[in-house]
Amino acid sequence: MENSNKLSQFTSLFPSTEIDGLSAMANSARVFLSENDFPTTRLERFKYTRLTKLSNVQFDTSAAEFISDFHKYQICPDAIAIFVVNGHVFLPETKGPTGLIIDDISFAKSLPSSSMKDVFAAMNVLHAQSGVCVQVAKNSVIDSVIEIVHVCTGSYAGFTRNHITIGENAQAKVVMTYVSEQTNECFSHVHTSIEVGKRAHFNLEKVQMESSDLFSFSDEEVWQGADSVFQINTLTLDGNLVRNDLHIQVRGEHAETHLNGMYMLNGQQHVANYTTVDHQVANCESNELYKGIMDDKSIAVFNGKVFVRQDAQKTNAFQSNANVLISDDASVNSKPELEIYADDVKCSHGSTTGQLDDEALFYLRARGISERGATQLLLTAFMSDVLDKITVPSVKEKVFEVINKRFNWELTL
Amino acid sequence: MIKIENLHASIDGKEILKGLNLEVKAGEIHAIMGPNGAGKSTLASVLAGREDYEVTAGSIDFDGTDLLELSTEDRAREGLFLAFQYPVEIPGVSNINFLRTALNEIREYKGQAQISAKEFMAMVREKSAIVELDSKLASRAVNEGFSGGEKKRNEIFQMAMLEPKLAVLDETDSGLDIDALRIVANGVNTLKSDQNATIVITHYQRLLDYIIPDFVHVLYDGRIVMTGTKELALELEEKGYDWIKESIDA
Ligand SMILES: Nc1ncnc2c1ncn2[C@@H]1O[C@H](COP(=O)(O)OP(=O)(O)O)[C@@H](O)[C@H]1O
Numbered sequence: 220m221e222n223s224n225k226l227s228q229f230t231s232l233f234p235s236t237e238i239d240g241l242s243a244m245a246n247s248a249r250v251f252l253s254e255n256d257f258p259t260t261r262l263e264r265f266k267y268t269r270l271t272k273l274s275n276v277q278f279d280t281s282a283a284e285f286i287s288d289f290h291k292y293q294i295c296p297d298a299i300a301i302f303v304v305n306g307h308v309f310l311p312e313t314k315g316p317t318g319l320i321i322d323d324i325s326f327a328k329s330l331p332s333s334s335m336k337d338v339f340a341a342m343n344v345l346h347a348q349s350g351v352c353v354q355v356a357k358n359s360v361i362d363s364v365i366e367i368v369h370v371c372t373g374s375y376a377g378f379t380r381n382h383i384t385i386g387e388n389a390q391a392k393v394v395m396t397y398v399s400e401q402t403n404e405c406f407s408h409v410h411t412s413i414e415v416g417k418r419a420h421f422n423l424e425k426v427q428m429e430s431s432d433l434f435s436f437s438d439e440e441v442w443q444g445a446d447s448v449f450q451i452n453t454l455t456l457d458g459n460l461v462r463n464d465l466h467i468q469v470r471g472e473h474a475e476t477h478l479n480g481m482y483m484l485n486g487q488q489h490v491a492n493y494t495t496v497d498h499q500v501a502n503c504e505s506n507e508l509y510k511g512i513m514d515d516k517s518i519a520v521f522n523g524k525v526f527v528r529q530d531a532q533k534t535n536a537f538q539s540n541a542n543v544l545i546s547d548d549a550s551v552n553s554k555p556e557l558e559i560y561a562d563d564v565k566c567s568h569g570s571t572t573g574q575l576d577d578e579a580l581f582y583l584r585a586r587g588i589s590e591r592g593a594t595q596l597l598l599t600a601f602m603s604d605v606l607d608k609i610t611v612p613s614v615k616e617k618v619f620e621v622i623n624k625r626f627n628w629e630l631t632l
Numbered sequence: 633m634i635k636i637e638n639l640h641a642s643i644d645g646k647e648i649l650k651g652l653n654l655e656v657k658a659g660e661i662h663a664i665m666g667p668n669g670a671g672k673s674t675l676a677s678v679l680a681g682r683e684d685y686e687v688t689a690g691s692i693d694f695d696g697t698d699l700l701e702l703s704t705e706d707r708a709r710e711g712l713f714l715a716f717q718y719p720v721e722i723p724g725v726s727n728i729n730f731l732r733t734a735l736n737e738i739r740e741y742k743g744q745a746q747i748s749a750k751e752f753m754a755m756v757r758e759k760s761a762i763v764e765l766d767s768k769l770a771s772r773a774v775n776e777g778f779s780g781g782e783k784k785r786n787e788i789f790q791m792a793m794l795e796p797k798l799a800v801l802d803e804t805d806s807g808l809d810i811d812a813l814r815i816v817a818n819g820v821n822t823l824k825s826d827q828n829a830t831i832v833i834t835h836y837q838r839l840l841d842y843i844i845p846d847f848v849h850v851l852y853d854g855r856i857v858m859t860g861t862k863e864l865a866l867e868l869e870e871k872g873y874d875w876i877k878e879s880i881d882a
C-alpha cells in the first residue's frame with residue numbers, strides 16, 4: 220500500500236506525453252503501473268539498487284532552468300548533432316545528407332511497441348516529453364557521425380524517448396552523449412528503440428558522464444534483422460545512480476551482435492548494467508564484453524542474460540564480465556545467465572572480479588616505474604580490449620580525457 | 633658498489649636469511665651458488681625490495697645510500713636491476729611502452745630530459761641485437777607467450793636498456809639450451825664494464841664457463857658459508873652440495 224502511494228506520487232510529478240506514436244502502448248503501460256509497485260530491493264531487477272532516495276527527492280519537473288551554451292557538450296566536432304536539453308529538442312540547423320532524416324519524435328506516427336520491463340519503462344510510455352527520431356533510408360551510408368547529446372541541468376526530472384531506424388543495407392554511427400550541468404538531484408529516463416534492418420550496419424557509442432547527483436536511467440531496445448551487424452559500447456565514466464538496460468532481439472539469421480561496456484567508478488557511485496541478448500533464430504553470433512574498474516565505495520551490478528531459443532541452432536554466444544577493484548570498499552555483483560533451449564550451439568560466459576596482479580606490479584616497479592605509473596599501465600592494459608572496440612576516435616579521446624581528470628591519472632591512448 | 637652486512641630476512645614469520653654478508657665492488661662479477669631452498673631468490677627479492685619480506689636485522693649499503701630505506705622503484709632508479717627467475721607475463725602492456733615509461737621515470741628521477749622517440753627506437757634496435765631478441769618480441773606484450781628462453785633474453789634486453797650499476801641475475805641460465813645460454817652470457821659480458829657489477833645466481837656451474845666470475849660464494853641455509861674463485865664452482869659441480877652441508881651442519 221505504502222509502495223503504491225509512492226508510485227502514484229512519483230508518477231504524478233510528470234505531465235502526460237504528447238507523443239502520438241506512443242498512444243498504442245498507453246493502455247498496457249497503465250495496466251502495468253496499476254499492477255506494480257515502486258521497486259524495492261525485493262524485486263530481482265532492483266535487488267542491488269536502492270531507490271528510496273529517488274522516491275524522496277523533490278524534483279522540479281516544470282522544465283528546469285534553460286541553458287544556451289549546450290553546444291560545448293558535443294564530443295565529435297564533425298558530427299551531425301542533436302541536443303535534448305531538459306527535455307527540449309534542438310535539431311541540426313543544416314540539412315543532413317540524403318538518406319538521413321532527423322526529426323522531433325512528436326512527429327512520429329507510430330513507434331514500435333516496447334516491453335514493460337519495469338515501472339520506469341511503463342512511465343516512459345505515458346510521460347515521455349520529447350525525443351529524437353533518426354531514420355536512415357534503405358541503402359544509405361551515412362559517413363558523418365550522428366550525435367545525440369542529452370543534457371540535464373538544475374533539478375530537472377523527466378522522460379525522453381528516441382527512435383532510430385537503420386534501413387535495409389544502410390550504415391550509420393550514432394554517439395549518444397549524456398552530460399549534466401549544475402544539477403541538484405536530477406532524474407532522467409531515456410528510452411531508445413532501435414531497428415536495424417536486413418544487412419544493415421549500426422554502431423552506437425553511449426558515453427555517460429553525468430554528474431554525481433543524477434539518477435540516470437536509460438534503456439535501449441534493439442531489433443536486428445538478417446545479416447545485420449550491430450555494436451553498442453556503453454561507456455560509463457561518471458554519474459550517481461546509473462542504470463543501463465539493453466535488450467536486443469536477434470530476429471534474422473546470420474546477424475552479428477557486439478555489446479561492450481566499460482565502467483570506471485569511484486566515490487559512492489552505483490552503476491548497473493542489465494543486458495539481454497535474445498537469439499530467436501539460427502546462425503547468429505553475439506559477443507559481450509563488459510569491464511569495470513572500481514575505486515572507493517563504488518558498486519557495480521552486471522546482469523547479463525543470453526537466451527538461445529529452440530529455433531536458434533548454431534548460435535555462437537560469448538559473454539564476459541571482468542572487474543578490477545582498486546579499493547577494499549568497492550564491490551561488484553555480477554550475474555551472467557545463459558538460458559539455452561537449442562542443442563547445437565556454442566555458448567560461454569565468465570565473470571571475474573579481483574585486484575591488480577601484485578606480481579606484475581612488483582615487476583614494473585622493479586624496472587623503475589612508480590607504483591602509480593605501474594597501476595595505470597596495468598589498468599590501461601585491463602581496459603584495452605574494450606577501448607579498442609570504440610570506433611569513433613573523438614569518443615576515445617574523450618574517454619581518456621574524462622578518466623584522467625576524474626581519477627587524476629595520466630593514461631595515454 | 634654494494635655491501636651487505638649481517639642480513640636477516642623472513643617471510644610469513646619464517647627466517648630465511650640468517651646473517652648474510654657480501655661485498656661486491658665495481659667491475660666485479662660474483663657468482664652465488666647453493667642448493668634449492670638455500671635463500672638465493674630470497675636475497676634477490678630483498679635486494680629488489682619485495683614487500684612480502686621483512687628485514688629483521690642488518691644493513692645494505694648501495695653505493696653510499698641505505699638501500700633498505702628505498703622503495704622498489706627508487707632502487708631501480710639508483711641503478712639496481714633484478715633479472716627475475718620467473719619473469720612475469722603482463723598481457724596488454726607492451727614491452728616497448730613499458731620500457732619507455734621505465735626509462736623516462738628513471739631519467740626524471742635523475743633530473744634528466746625525456747628520451748626522444750627516435751633515440752629510444754634506435755636504442756631498442758641496438759640493445760635487442762645484443763641478445764638476438766627478435767624486434768617483434770620487443771613490441772609484444774611483456775613476456776606474454778614468450779618461450780622460457782625468450783623470457784630470459786628479454787630480461788637481459790631490459791638490463792641492456794636500463795644500464796644498471798648492479799645487476800642481479802637470478803637463475804637466468806635455468807631452462808636455457810646451450811645456444812640461448814651463450815647468447816645470454818654474451819649479452820652480460822658485452823654490458824660489463826669497470827663501472828658496473830654483476831651478481832649471478834645459479835646452481836649450475838655451466839653458466840660460469842661463459843660468464844667468468846671473480847668470486848664464487850656458496851649460500852646455504854641463509855648465509856654465505858664459503859667463498860672462493862671459479863675453481864670452487866667446478867668443485868661444487870663435481871662433489872655436489874652434500875659435503876658443504878655436512879661440514880656446516882656438523
Ligand atoms: N611465502 C613463503 N613462506 C614461507 N616460506 C617461504 C616462502 N617463500 C619461500 N619460502 C622458503 O624460503 C626458502 C628459500 O627460498 P628461495 O629463496 O626461493 O630459495 P632458492 O632460490 O635458493 O632456491 C625455501 O625454503 C622456501 O620454501
Ligand SMILES: [Mg+2]
Pocket residue numbers: 672673674717803
Ligand atoms: Mg631461486
